[in-house]
Amino acid sequence: MNKDILICGVGGQGTVLASKLIASAATSCGETVHSAETIGMAQRGGSVTSHVRIGREAFSPLIPSGSADLVLAFEPAEAVRNLRYLKTDGMVLCSSVPVKPTTESLSDTGYDGTEMLAYLQGKCRCLIIDAQSLCAPFGSSQYFNVAILGAAVGAGVLGLDAESMLQEMERKIPAKFIENNIAAFRAGMQIGEAYGIK
Amino acid sequence: MKREYVMGNGAIALGALAAGVNVVSGYPGTPSSEIIETISKYPQQGLHLEWSVNEKAAMEVAASAAYAGARTLVTMKQVGLNVASDPLMSLAYVGVKGGMVIVAADDPGPISSQTEQDTRMFAQYCRIPVFDPSSPEEAYRMIQDAFVYSEKYHTPVLFRPTTRICHAYASIEVPEQFGVHTYEGFVKDSGRWVIFPRLSYANHAMIEKRNPQIGKDFSSYAPNHFTGKGPKAVFASGVSYAYAKEYLKQYPDIRLCQIATPHPFPEQLALACLEGVEEVLCIEELSPYVETQLLQLIGAHQLSVRVYGKLTGHAASSGENSADSVAQALSGFLGTAPADAGLDLSDMPALPLRPPVLCAGCPHRASFYAVKKAMQGKKSYFCGDIGCYTLGNAMPLDMVDTCLCMGAGITMAQGLHWVDPQASCFAFVGDSTFFASGMTGVVNALYNEADMTLCVLDNSTTAMTGHQPHPGTGRNMMGNVVDKISIENTLAGMGVKKILTVDPLNLDAAVTAVQECAAEPGVKAIIFQSPCIAISKPTGKMQISEKCIQCKKCIRETGCPALITIDGKVSIDESLCTGCGLCSQICPVGAIQ
CATH class of the missing domain: 3.40.50.920 (Rossmann fold)
Structure with missing residues (x-):
C-alpha cells in the first residue's frame, strides 16, 4: 500500500494521537511508515500538522504538495490551509466546528468557519462531520480524534480496517478513557459508512 | 532484535545506547531535547545521564569522561553549540580517547531558533568530522558509526540532524537489551591532556595532515x-x-x-x-x-x-x-516535468492567523502585567530572554523590548542603563535560563554598579522545550531527588541586597514589589514564583456575572485566550481557563469571580 495522510488542526486538539494510531496500526499490518509532527512554538495555540506516509515509496518525511490521498482536518480553516497537499482526486474529512484564533477576542475578524466549509465543498470530495453533535454524548470534543479515524475507516478511505485501529487504541489509550474512545470511534464509523453508501 | 517506531531523536538516542554510551549530557533546545528524554527511559548500570546547567558544562563533562576512554554523547540545539564552542574549539586540538559524539541539531527555517547557522560550517571551522543523516533510520546507524570514527581518529565528532530528521518518525530495529562500553579509565598524561601552545601547534599540524586521510576514508563510507x-x-x-x-x-x-x-x-x-x-x-x-x-x-x-x-x-x-x-x-x-501541484487554489479565502501566544493562565502574563502597571508613565526598558516568556512581546502586553540569546537580557539591561541612566531597566529571565547563563550577568551588574531590576519568572520548569527539570527543581535525570538550588539564596550570596519573592497572580502585591524595587538604586531582584500551568492543576474556572459592563478591559489588557466574546459579550472559555484570577483583579466592577 502507498498512502499519504495529512492530519491538521489546532494545537491541543489531539492530532498527534490520531497520527500515532494510524502509524502504529499500519506498522502492525507490516507496512513501512514514516511520519512527522510540528513541534515547538507552533504548538501553542497555533496550526499543527502531522504527515503520515505509508509505503516503501515515501522518502521524504513531509508529503509533497498534491500528493495526499486523505486530509483529516480537525478545523475548517486548517483544512483549507493544508488543501495544497491534497491529490486532485483525494478526499478531505473535516470537522464543522471552527476554532477561533486565540487573538480573535482582541481583533475580531468574524471568523466562523462557514466560508471555509463552503470552499472545501466546492473544491474537492469531502465529508464534513458535525463534531459537536458527534462528541456531545462523550462530554468532550477531545474524542473527535478517534471519531474522525472511525469516519475514515467507515468511508473506506483510510486503507486500514476497524479491527487493526481498535487494537491500536486498546494498546495506546489509558484504560479509563478507552470505553468512550471506542464508542466515539464507532459513532464516527457510522457517519463514514453512511457517506460511503451515498 | 525488536522493531520500534520512534522519533528521529529517539533513533539517535537508541543508536547511542546501542553503541554502549557511558556518559550523556546536554541542555534542552528544540529540536534536540527528546534525545536525552529517550535515554532516560533506558537506565543502565554504568550510564550517567544529565541535563547539564548549560551546553558548555555538558561539553566539558563529556570531554573528560572521553579522555578516560568512556563513550560520551552531548546534545544541544545549534545555538547551544555557540555556548559550547569555547571547550569544543580547544577539545578539537586535544582530542579524545573514548568516542565522543556531539549532536547539534540545526533548525532551517528557522522554526524555533534565533539563527540559521550551519553546524557543517562549525565542523569545518573546528577541523573535526561531521555526520549529516538524511532520515531517522540512517541517524540510528550513523550515530553508531560516529562513535567508531571518533575512536579511530581520537577526535570528537559532530552529528547534525535537522528538525525534519529530529521530529520525523520511522521504524528501526533495535537490540532487546543494551550494554555499556568498557573503558580503561583516566590515565594521567599532561603532555596529552593539558593544552599548551606547544601542544596546540603540534596537534594543529597533525590535524591538517589527518583530515585529508579522513576525507579519503569517508569516500568509501557507505552513506556517501x-x-x-x-x-x-x-x-x-x-x-x-x-x-x-x-x-x-x-x-x-x-x-x-x-x-x-x-x-x-x-x-x-x-x-x-x-x-x-x-x-x-x-x-x-x-x-x-x-x-x-x-x-x-x-x-x-x-x-x-x-x-x-x-x-x-x-x-x-x-x-x-x-x-x-x-x-x-x-x-x-x-528540464523535467514539474511535480503535480494538486488542486488550483488561487481563489482561496483569507485564512485566520494563529500566532503563538502565552497559554491561558500562564503566570508570565501576570508578571509582565504587574511590571507594566507598576511602571506606567515612567521611562522603562524591558529586556527579554529565551523561553516561553519571549511571547510577552505580543500585544497587548508588549513587554519585551529586546531579545538576543540565552541570558542576554540581564546584561543588556545594564547596557541600556549606561546609555540612559534616567530610565528604569528591567531584565526578565526564566528559572532555567537564570541557571544556564543568567548568573554571571548578575555578578557583572553588581561589580560594575549598574542600576537594574531583575525579574526572575520562576515557573519551576523549563517550559518551552517540554518541561525538563533544572537545578532549581530538585530532580535530576538520574531519577534522583536532590537539594533544590535556591535562586533567592544564589542572588543573596552574590550580594543582591533587595530580593522580593512574590506570587504574580496576586496582582496588588506584585505591583507593589515592582514599585518598591524600581524606586531603589542598584541591583534589585523580584522572583515571580508560580508554577507553569502545564505542570500544575487548575485551581478552578472563573465566572462572569451579570455585573459585567462589557468594557472588555480584561481582554484588552491581558489578551488571555480564555477570555472570549460570544455574541459580543465577554465570556470565559472553560476549556482553557485555569482560574488564575488575573482578570478578576483587573475587572473595574468586580464582575469576574
Missing part, C-alpha cells in the same frame, strides 16, 4: 554514495537528499550523490561522481557548504563543470527546503 549516470548530477545533503530522492524516483537514471559526511569532504567520491558530468545542482539547507566544496574541488582539478545552487540563485539562500521547493529546483535543472 551516488547512483545514476549522465552529464547532469545532483549533490544533496541531509533531509534535502530525501526530498531529491522523492522527486527523482520517477527518473532513476539521474546522477544523485549523497554527502553524508560534509567534513572532511569525501573528495575522491565526489570526483568519481563528477566524471563525465557537465553540470551540477546542489540541494542543501542553510549554508552553500557542499556547493563551495565542489567549486574548490573543481577548481583544484581544473574540471569543466558548472555548479548551480544557492550561490547562483538556483536554490533559496535562506529558509527551509521542502519536497516542493526541491522538486521545483530539480525540474528546472533537469
Whole structure:
C-alpha cells in the first residue's frame, strides 16, 4: 500500500494521537511508515500538522504538495490551509466546528468557519462531520480524534480496517478513557459508512 | 532484535545506547531535547545521564569522561553549540580517547531558533568530522558509526540532524537489551591532556595532515554514495537528499550523490561522481557548504563543470527546503516535468492567523502585567530572554523590548542603563535560563554598579522545550531527588541586597514589589514564583456575572485566550481557563469571580 495522510488542526486538539494510531496500526499490518509532527512554538495555540506516509515509496518525511490521498482536518480553516497537499482526486474529512484564533477576542475578524466549509465543498470530495453533535454524548470534543479515524475507516478511505485501529487504541489509550474512545470511534464509523453508501 | 517506531531523536538516542554510551549530557533546545528524554527511559548500570546547567558544562563533562576512554554523547540545539564552542574549539586540538559524539541539531527555517547557522560550517571551522543523516533510520546507524570514527581518529565528532530528521518518525530495529562500553579509565598524561601552545601547534599540524586521510576514508563510507549516470548530477545533503530522492524516483537514471559526511569532504567520491558530468545542482539547507566544496574541488582539478545552487540563485539562500521547493529546483535543472501541484487554489479565502501566544493562565502574563502597571508613565526598558516568556512581546502586553540569546537580557539591561541612566531597566529571565547563563550577568551588574531590576519568572520548569527539570527543581535525570538550588539564596550570596519573592497572580502585591524595587538604586531582584500551568492543576474556572459592563478591559489588557466574546459579550472559555484570577483583579466592577 502507498498512502499519504495529512492530519491538521489546532494545537491541543489531539492530532498527534490520531497520527500515532494510524502509524502504529499500519506498522502492525507490516507496512513501512514514516511520519512527522510540528513541534515547538507552533504548538501553542497555533496550526499543527502531522504527515503520515505509508509505503516503501515515501522518502521524504513531509508529503509533497498534491500528493495526499486523505486530509483529516480537525478545523475548517486548517483544512483549507493544508488543501495544497491534497491529490486532485483525494478526499478531505473535516470537522464543522471552527476554532477561533486565540487573538480573535482582541481583533475580531468574524471568523466562523462557514466560508471555509463552503470552499472545501466546492473544491474537492469531502465529508464534513458535525463534531459537536458527534462528541456531545462523550462530554468532550477531545474524542473527535478517534471519531474522525472511525469516519475514515467507515468511508473506506483510510486503507486500514476497524479491527487493526481498535487494537491500536486498546494498546495506546489509558484504560479509563478507552470505553468512550471506542464508542466515539464507532459513532464516527457510522457517519463514514453512511457517506460511503451515498 | 525488536522493531520500534520512534522519533528521529529517539533513533539517535537508541543508536547511542546501542553503541554502549557511558556518559550523556546536554541542555534542552528544540529540536534536540527528546534525545536525552529517550535515554532516560533506558537506565543502565554504568550510564550517567544529565541535563547539564548549560551546553558548555555538558561539553566539558563529556570531554573528560572521553579522555578516560568512556563513550560520551552531548546534545544541544545549534545555538547551544555557540555556548559550547569555547571547550569544543580547544577539545578539537586535544582530542579524545573514548568516542565522543556531539549532536547539534540545526533548525532551517528557522522554526524555533534565533539563527540559521550551519553546524557543517562549525565542523569545518573546528577541523573535526561531521555526520549529516538524511532520515531517522540512517541517524540510528550513523550515530553508531560516529562513535567508531571518533575512536579511530581520537577526535570528537559532530552529528547534525535537522528538525525534519529530529521530529520525523520511522521504524528501526533495535537490540532487546543494551550494554555499556568498557573503558580503561583516566590515565594521567599532561603532555596529552593539558593544552599548551606547544601542544596546540603540534596537534594543529597533525590535524591538517589527518583530515585529508579522513576525507579519503569517508569516500568509501557507505552513506556517501551516488547512483545514476549522465552529464547532469545532483549533490544533496541531509533531509534535502530525501526530498531529491522523492522527486527523482520517477527518473532513476539521474546522477544523485549523497554527502553524508560534509567534513572532511569525501573528495575522491565526489570526483568519481563528477566524471563525465557537465553540470551540477546542489540541494542543501542553510549554508552553500557542499556547493563551495565542489567549486574548490573543481577548481583544484581544473574540471569543466558548472555548479548551480544557492550561490547562483538556483536554490533559496535562506529558509527551509521542502519536497516542493526541491522538486521545483530539480525540474528546472533537469528540464523535467514539474511535480503535480494538486488542486488550483488561487481563489482561496483569507485564512485566520494563529500566532503563538502565552497559554491561558500562564503566570508570565501576570508578571509582565504587574511590571507594566507598576511602571506606567515612567521611562522603562524591558529586556527579554529565551523561553516561553519571549511571547510577552505580543500585544497587548508588549513587554519585551529586546531579545538576543540565552541570558542576554540581564546584561543588556545594564547596557541600556549606561546609555540612559534616567530610565528604569528591567531584565526578565526564566528559572532555567537564570541557571544556564543568567548568573554571571548578575555578578557583572553588581561589580560594575549598574542600576537594574531583575525579574526572575520562576515557573519551576523549563517550559518551552517540554518541561525538563533544572537545578532549581530538585530532580535530576538520574531519577534522583536532590537539594533544590535556591535562586533567592544564589542572588543573596552574590550580594543582591533587595530580593522580593512574590506570587504574580496576586496582582496588588506584585505591583507593589515592582514599585518598591524600581524606586531603589542598584541591583534589585523580584522572583515571580508560580508554577507553569502545564505542570500544575487548575485551581478552578472563573465566572462572569451579570455585573459585567462589557468594557472588555480584561481582554484588552491581558489578551488571555480564555477570555472570549460570544455574541459580543465577554465570556470565559472553560476549556482553557485555569482560574488564575488575573482578570478578576483587573475587572473595574468586580464582575469576574
